[in-house]
Amino acid sequence: MAGRNFKRLTASLRTFLQTGELAPITPGLTLLDVAALIGPPAWWLTDGHDFPVPLHWGYSTLEISFSPQPPHPIESQAIKPPHKWGSRFHSFCPLLRLSMDGLPIEGRPSDLLRAGIWNLDSIEVGILIDPENPKLCIRGSGIEVLYVVPDLDTEHHSQLEEIDSAIALLEEHAFLLGLYQSHGGISSVRWPEESWQEISAREYLETIDRSQRARVHGFS
Template sequence: MPKRNWIQHGASLREFLRTGTLGPVNLGLTMLEVSALLGPPQNWVTDASDCPVPLYWIFNRLEIAFQQEPPYAIDWFQIEHPDSLARPRHKLADLLDLSMDRINVSVPPSRMLRHFSDLSDIVIGAPKDVEDPTLEIYNRGVCLIYNVLDQDIETFPHNETDPHQWLRHFDRHCFIDSIYSFREPALGRQYPKSKFGNMSAAHYLAITKDGGR
């Protein structure tokens, strides 16, 4: 069994966006290794399966889902509501501090794209339906999810001569809901695919004119 050393670990938001790792926390770890690194979670969620251990652990803003079979490797993990993280550093878990790297995650998606080193790897899942608008940014195994408040949907413009006007409006008014790290390319998790219109980062920036706030 891995030994608990209670060492304080550090992670970088910029590195997480680019690689999907949070310092020592990566998708190759097992449940026992996570426990040794971070200590016990603040909470966990059980499901209806017959698994003898809880497979969803919650550490402050870090949430980790494990696979159902021993040795219970990490399946994916996420930072929940990253726009609420404190700067310049935030304690994701008692033993894991996240450096925000001077990144303001409250900016629009068009401005968030500046923090990716190679935009050619990025796919934007732009919302097709103004009634259910969600935008997702995919960078290999990393996925950023953006939503809007229900009351803001009513303010979305409907301009038949400029079909991209409401997407620019979305870019200015949305908020980041979560950032995921998956084992497989995040684009493969897109659901339902009919809800999104996929495009390159360059195309999205051309539509929004990098116009964020």
């Protein structure tokens, strides 16, 4: 384990979205490594697998889960949206902040897809057409960006019957629930897996463009 760090560190939102790596919190670090690097957590959660130490740590809106197997390497990380993102930086704790890199993280899913973060051919979009709990998930290299629509009005349920209208509805009403990364490569976000419909990022944006053109022509 490295010696205790006392210097403020900066992670990159763009790099996290591209690679799933929230450097300096890198794959292979253990629970004690993380504590030495950015200090103890502000809070933690426990369950029956957490003996003898808590394995789910929280630093403000950053959550880190560790393996139950010693020496407890990092298993996954999640960034939950704060009430308000900073314009340039978002602070997780006194020793770690996130550079926002000018990205439209508070915008719509299409805003993020058009921001030049990814090669669109390497990105897919998952749609969960569920009137009770519709969701949209952008999946890249090691990361998942999850959007949800809470308390959907029943008048909108018919829009979920077709994939194009469901995409238009999610684009307009969904809000960001979190950014997720797992070193194991197994999604805990897209569940149940068999219920999701997958399309490419390009198909998603083309569908949004068609919907917007139809709306403009409908009002002209």
